[in-house]
Amino acid sequence: MPASPTRRRWTLGRVRALLRSRGPTSVLFRRRVAVVAGAIAIGVIAVLFAGAADRAGEAYARLARDWRWLPLALTPLGFVALVWLTRLLAPAARGSGIPQVIAARELPDLGVSTLLTMRTAIVKAVLTLAALLTGASVGREGPTVQLAASIMALFHRMLRVPMRGSVVIAGGAAGVAAAFNTPLAGILFAIEELAAAYEQRVTLLVLSMIVIAGMVAQSLIGDYVYFGVSGATIPLHTALLVVPVAGLVGGAAGGLFSRLMLAAALGDHPVSRLAKARPLVFAGACGLVVAALGVASGLTWGTGYSAARAMIQGVDAPLWFGPAKFVSTLATAVAGLPGGIFAPSLAVGAGVGNLLRAAFPDGPAGAIVILGMVAYFTGVVRAPLTAVIILAETTGSRGLMLPMFAAAFVADWASTQVCREKLYHGLSRGFAPATPAALSGAPPAQPLSSE
Incomplete structure (x- = not known):
């Protein structure tokens, strides 16, 4: 039986409506x-x-x-x-x-x-x-x-x-x-x-x-795999000793980095005032610090990827690498030039793990370094789940997941005791898009900051 005119009109209208809502010209x-x-x-x-x-x-x-x-x-x-x-x-x-x-x-x-x-x-x-x-x-x-x-x-x-x-x-x-x-x-x-x-x-x-x-x-x-497949593991009795220490030391160090970054970006003290008033002079001074550390060590340039990968694989590194990379990354971050702190923070974390290796010489070197990386990175970004998954995926160390989670959660707590505010969210206040400065494209009032 042929469709009635009323039925045909309803069907065509339905098709047009579907095309408008889901067709190639629709917003969806x-x-x-x-x-x-x-x-x-x-x-x-x-x-x-x-x-x-x-x-x-x-x-x-x-x-x-x-x-x-x-x-x-x-x-x-x-x-x-x-x-x-x-x-x-x-x-x-x-x-x-x-x-x-x-x-x-x-x-x-x-x-x-x-x-x-x-x-x-x-x-x-x-x-x-x-x-x-x-x-x-x-x-x-x-x-x-x-x-x-x-x-x-x-x-x-x-x-x-x-x-x-x-x-x-x-x-x-x-x-x-x-x-x-x-x-x-x-x-x-x-x-x-x-x-x-x-x-x-x-x-x-x-x-x-x-x-x-x-x-x-x-x-x-x-x-x-970003850092190469490590497949690191750690015995339970060693993990019970290393994990809390790694979490406390790495988390506190990461919290200190965040606190210093936020103080430079949002605080009101001589350093932040210099960064606001004389940004180029301040950047040159920061560059001199980075250059001096790099020339003295030969290891703190750039991302620190090679040094971190070597330490994960068990290569001995100087104990001062972690502190030196910490200072170099902080000086770069507060200077105001473009660039992130993800990879440098992982390198600093490897340096923290390298220090822990000296405290636990009988433990598996690669696993201890990875735990230091997880703890410090968590302390900086305050995202423990992300830190663990990134390290698990970038090192292939899925057998280390449980100790990494434990170290990350301890580090997250330790970081909050040093710096209450999350780093990225604190720094985002300097980029609030609703400000007149942002709309005009003029340099914002906040001092220069980093990732």
Whole structure:
């Protein structure tokens, strides 16, 4: 029986309604395209950025070996130039990138127009590479987070889709997943650090974006493990002794780093006043500290990746490496140039583990170093689940998971006793997108800070 005219009109109307709500021109369809295309782009660009960063760090290491005293002039002058260029070209590119993403999460549309523009992202990427070429103790992971969120914002603008806070979070977390080749850690980072609450609404589509970015990066560079497969384990009786000590020492040291960073960025004392009033002079002084430590040690330049990997594999390192890398990273972070603290913090944590090896000489060296890394990294970022999963995925030490969790939770408590405020969330207050300074593009009133 042929359909009645009334029935036919209802069916055609239903089809038109479905096309409007879910068809190629609908907001839902365009949002899905933006998320998937953005995630693929994040994976590709994160891999390219990682390769460029590695080559920049290696180039400076060769230069420092061939011309031992040159860094005493090159590094301070480089810091001054980088801070000047950052303030001139993109003030929102200073520091790590993670505080900017946290700030943009609160007001996505305004954040996209100020903190997550492609101009800021490009300046961030180029100047981070330049920072590695001057010997700065910076990492690429924090900048990758801001770069990834900016890429996601770009695709949303291109497809005329409103930006949501959950997408800002997932864009940054996709950067973590691609930077470390750790998709699971990226998801936890989105929930634990960027969202700052486990009840944060993050949809399956957003979680898929994190996985897509990680898988794209893995397909381009292979199924590699960031620090190499360690497979470290530790006997129970040794873990009962090492874990609480590692958690207390590493957590307190990480909390001290956070407290000093926040004091430099948000405090009112002679150092912060100098950073505000004479930012280039302050940057040059910080560069001189980094140069002096690098020339004296030959080990504290750049990310510290090689030193950390060697210690995980059981290679002996000087006991002063951890403290020296701590000072070098802090001096770089407060100077105000673009660059993150993820990789340098892992290197400092390896130095903490190296100190613990001296206290527990009969324990498995690699496992103790990893526990020091987990504890210190947790103390800095105050994200224990993320710290454990990142170290498990970047070292292949899944047999060490239980001791790592225990050390991380002890470290989280110890860190709160030294510094109550979480580092990235405190620093994000200097990037509040609703301020007139942010809207005008002028340098913000807060002093320069880091990841």
